[in-house]
Amino acid sequence: MLPDQKLLRIPGPTPIPPSVKQAMSRPMIGHRSQEASELIQSIRPGLGPLFGTKEEVMIVTGSGTSGLETAVVNAAAPDDEVLVIVTGAFGDRFAKICEAYDLKTHRMDVEWGKAARPEQVEQYLKSHPDIRVVFATFCETSTGVLNPIGEIGKVVQHSSDALFVVDGVSAIGGVEANMDDWGVDIFVTGSQKALMLPAGLALIAVSERAWKKIESNPQHRFYLDLKKYKEKIEGNSTPFTPALSLLFGLRQVLELFEEEGLKQVFNRHKLMMNMTREAFRALQLPLFTSDQDASPTVTAVQPDRFSAEEFRQVIRKEFGLSVAGGQQDLKGQIFRVGHMGYSSPADVLQTISLVEIGLKTIGARFDFGQGVAAAQQVYTNWREQ
Amino acid sequence: MLPDQKLLRIPGPTPIPPSVKQAMSRPMIGHRSQEASELIQSIRPGLGPLFGTKEEVMIVTGSGTSGLETAVVNAAAPDDEVLVIVTGAFGDRFAKICEAYDLKTHRMDVEWGKAARPEQVEQYLKSHPDIRVVFATFCETSTGVLNPIGEIGKVVQHSSDALFVVDGVSAIGGVEANMDDWGVDIFVTGSQKALMLPAGLALIAVSERAWKKIESNPQHRFYLDLKKYKEKIEGNSTPFTPALSLLFGLRQVLELFEEEGLKQVFNRHKLMMNMTREAFRALQLPLFTSDQDASPTVTAVQPDRFSAEEFRQVIRKEFGLSVAGGQQDLKGQIFRVGHMGYSSPADVLQTISLVEIGLKTIGARFDFGQGVAAAQQVYTNWREQ
Numbered sequence: 001m002l003p004d005q006k007l008l009r010i011p012g013p014t015p016i017p018p019s020v021k022q023a024m025s026r027p028m029i030g031h032r033s034q035e036a037s038e039l040i041q042s043i044r045p046g047l048g049p050l051f052g053t054k055e056e057v058m059i060v061t062g063s064g065t066s067g068l069e070t071a072v073v074n075a076a077a078p079d080d081e082v083l084v085i086v087t088g089a090f091g092d093r094f095a096k097i098c099e100a101y102d103l104k105t106h107r108m109d110v111e112w113g114k115a116a117r118p119e120q121v122e123q124y125l126k127s128h129p130d131i132r133v134v135f136a137t138f139c140e141t142s143t144g145v146l147n148p149i150g151e152i153g154k155v156v157q158h159s160s161d162a163l164f165v166v167d168g169v170s171a172i173g174g175v176e177a178n179m180d181d182w183g184v185d186i187f188v189t190g191s192q193k194a195l196m197l198p199a200g201l202a203l204i205a206v207s208e209r210a211w212k213k214i215e216s217n218p219q220h221r222f223y224l225d226l227k228k229y230k231e232k233i234e235g236n237s238t239p240f241t242p243a244l245s246l247l248f249g250l251r252q253v254l255e256l257f258e259e260e261g262l263k264q265v266f267n268r269h270k271l272m273m274n275m276t277r278e279a280f281r282a283l284q285l286p287l288f289t290s291d292q293d294a295s296p297t298v299t300a301v302q303p304d305r306f307s308a309e310e311f312r313q314v315i316r317k318e319f320g321l322s323v324a325g326g327q328q329d330l331k332g333q334i335f336r337v338g339h340m341g342y343s344s345p346a347d348v349l350q351t352i353s354l355v356e357i358g359l360k361t362i363g364a365r366f367d368f369g370q371g372v373a374a375a376q377q378v379y380t381n382w383r384e385q
Numbered sequence: 386m387l388p389d390q391k392l393l394r395i396p397g398p399t400p401i402p403p404s405v406k407q408a409m410s411r412p413m414i415g416h417r418s419q420e421a422s423e424l425i426q427s428i429r430p431g432l433g434p435l436f437g438t439k440e441e442v443m444i445v446t447g448s449g450t451s452g453l454e455t456a457v458v459n460a461a462a463p464d465d466e467v468l469v470i471v472t473g474a475f476g477d478r479f480a481k482i483c484e485a486y487d488l489k490t491h492r493m494d495v496e497w498g499k500a501a502r503p504e505q506v507e508q509y510l511k512s513h514p515d516i517r518v519v520f521a522t523f524c525e526t527s528t529g530v531l532n533p534i535g536e537i538g539k540v541v542q543h544s545s546d547a548l549f550v551v552d553g554v555s556a557i558g559g560v561e562a563n564m565d566d567w568g569v570d571i572f573v574t575g576s577q578k579a580l581m582l583p584a585g586l587a588l589i590a591v592s593e594r595a596w597k598k599i600e601s602n603p604q605h606r607f608y609l610d611l612k613k614y615k616e617k618i619e620g621n622s623t624p625f626t627p628a629l630s631l632l633f634g635l636r637q638v639l640e641l642f643e644e645e646g647l648k649q650v651f652n653r654h655k656l657m658m659n660m661t662r663e664a665f666r667a668l669q670l671p672l673f674t675s676d677q678d679a680s681p682t683v684t685a686v687q688p689d690r691f692s693a694e695e696f697r698q699v700i701r702k703e704f705g706l707s708v709a710g711g712q713q714d715l716k717g718q719i720f721r722v723g724h725m726g727y728s729s730p731a732d733v734l735q736t737i738s739l740v741e742i743g744l745k746t747i748g749a750r751f752d753f754g755q756g757v758a759a760a761q762q763v764y765t766n767w768r769e770q
Contacts, residue, residue: 001653001730001731002645002653002727002729002731003644003645004402004403004405005402005727005729005731007731017388019389020389025410256388260387319731321731342387342389342390343387344386344387344390345704346390346704346705347735349735349739350731350732350735350738353731353734353738353761354734357761357764361768368758368761369753369755369758369761370754372738373752373754373757375738376742376753376754377753380742380745380746383703383746
């Protein structure tokens with residue numbers, strides 16, 4: 001509608017804050033310069049708290065998937081038996097990577113839209129004592145489910161000697177994580193979600209236990225060999241040329257987190273989730289996940305009386321408002337609203353007000369303002385706490 | 386609330402579109418270079434349509450007020466008798482500039498919040514036949530009034546030989562203007578309102594009739610001498626070093642206008658005005674101007690049950706939402722919401738949804754979503770037309 005205005009409300013990539021854009025447009029520097037070294041040094045201490053770990057976090061230049069592959073080739077030795085907990089398209093991706101390396105891959109498929117249950121994982125591990133790595137997804141972006149990684153981690157620790165590897169791509173930076181307490185051995189995220197950056201960086205936190213295996217793991221790997229990254233980052237450097245403009249941006253992102261306070265960042269995401277869910281509920285649109293399984297970063301809706309695709313097309317064309325559709329089997333069945341990263345309660349209100357107009361346009365019946373009012377009430381209650 | 390997010394809804398300066406920001410950050414060039422000359426050449430044809438004139442538009446580097454002073458020192462000769470139609474703080478400013486030059490200044494004061502009536506101007510001119518220049522304000526930013534410049538122009542033409550000078554600062558680019566038809570001799574605007582740029586450029590359109598007087602006007606002036614600007618712009622240049630980054634931005638603004646279509650730009654502003662007014666009406670907040678006198682670019686509200694200042698403070702502090710307060714005698718009496726330039730119906734909905742929460746916070750009673758629903762209905766009706 002307004003040229004130059006894009007309302008990007010997909011579950012990543014997400015909008016970039018102005019100060020981060022500005023930071024990223026600093027003049028380029030040499031990646032072996034003193035300035036680059038200082039840049040990396042300034043970033044390092046801010047990364048651990050995002051994962052809830054005291055360990056060092058590795059920075060790989062690549063998409064989120066490069067981070068997942070890094071986890072696989074470092075955590076799993078050739079011919080390892082592994083378990084992948086698949087709750088959606090990104091669990092499926094973990095499994096496909098494992099299969100590409102000819103690992104003995106067990107899939108524990110969970111109905112899409114539901115979270116994995118720790119008991120189920122426990123049972124699986126007990127009946128498959130040779131599993132060496134367990135892979136799980138924190139926020140399953142394709143369904144808006146947040147898996148109970150803390151509880152699953154406990155179960156993995158108690159029922160096996162397996163390493164526990166978690167995809168935190170659409171959660172880290174928006175949802176509290178406690179890697180060390182939860183017993184996560186490798187925790188991966190990408191830059192383009194709650195971290196408010198363009199895609200291009202994979203961040204990988206690694207436990208002491210995982211390092212032991214990685215050191216002696218004979219799996220073929222070169223660019224994605226975590227040993228190289230560890231050796232270099234301890235000297236404030238990288239093994240290969242890093243995406244420096246993204247590192248400039250990441251430093252500013254960490255400053256924004258510090259300014260707001262991480263606790264408040266996580267609370268803001270929960271608030272946006274609650275506002276979004278109550279709004280859709282008030283509009284009588286079926287939510288795809290239960291309150292218990294819902295992620296603070298993305299909400300999936302499964303409309304029963306209209307086409308999700310027609311709706312998405314209307315709001316994109318009429319208001320420049322982008323929400324995501326369904327993936328794989330859910331294509332055409334759901335739409336997904338992102339509320340993570342550089343996103344505020346004010347943005348949620350704007351999204352809902354436009355969603356309402358879009359719904360009316362395709363014939364839904366309700367009173368204007370109903371969804372907005374529900375979200376306003378959630379926001380107000382939260383502020384009064 | 387969210388660091389780095391500012392919701393600027395004052396009647397100027399207004400938010401800058403991303404593509405304009407990007408254009409403004411081009412590498413600096415010499416102001417006498419071929420590139421600068423091509424830049425000015427590319428801008429010239431797009432300016433006239435904003436004012437509704439076939440005449441050339443002068444570009445002065447300075448604030449809006451420098452544009453107003455330019456109009457005064459070029460249109461009025463020393464000791465001229467002039468009439469200033471004062472409908473608010475910016476009419477008052479025109480009068481103060483005239484007085485600073487010791488012109489024989491008549492003020493026609495109109496009650497703030499109301500538009501000037503052409504009959505009143507006619508009467509004044511008939512009883513003061515020596516008036517040589519009439520000054521008026523198109524959109525009076527301090528009250529949200531749009532004066533009927535077309536009708537006043539006709540009256541000035543029929544009842545006098547005076548030049549007609551108009552301050553178009555918070556209107557041009559957001560409200561249709563027909564300078565040539567309306568008989569406006571000098572029409573001034575600034576870059577920081579509906580033109581979506583930072584402050585720093587004054588644009589001044591001048592009629593043939595005005596040029597005749599300007600050529601022989603003995604008034605002291607140097608930087609603001611329009612003759613110098615005319616001579617230079619005809620050769621795609623400027624008499625003094627121009628704000629080149631703003632010119633880069635202006636070129637992009639004109640491209641955005643072309644992309645959207647000027648007619649649609651003006652309709653969008655009317656739509657945003659109607660959405661805003663109906664929302665406040667639904668919330669039972671008294672509008673400061675009548676529908677007939679209302680400007681498409683800014684809406685003033687005069688709350689009768691709470692403090693405008695307390696309300697402004699709450700929404701600024703809690704949501705980063707800035708609206709303007711009252712000026713001069715209206716200080717503390719009104720608040721003013723800007724909806725011009727890089728502003729969409731989606732932004733109006735966001736503003737209203739936050740305004741509602743702010744109102745509840747200071748104790749107003751109404752149902753959440755009421756104002757939003759009214760604005761959504763206006764938008765829907767407009768889209769169905």
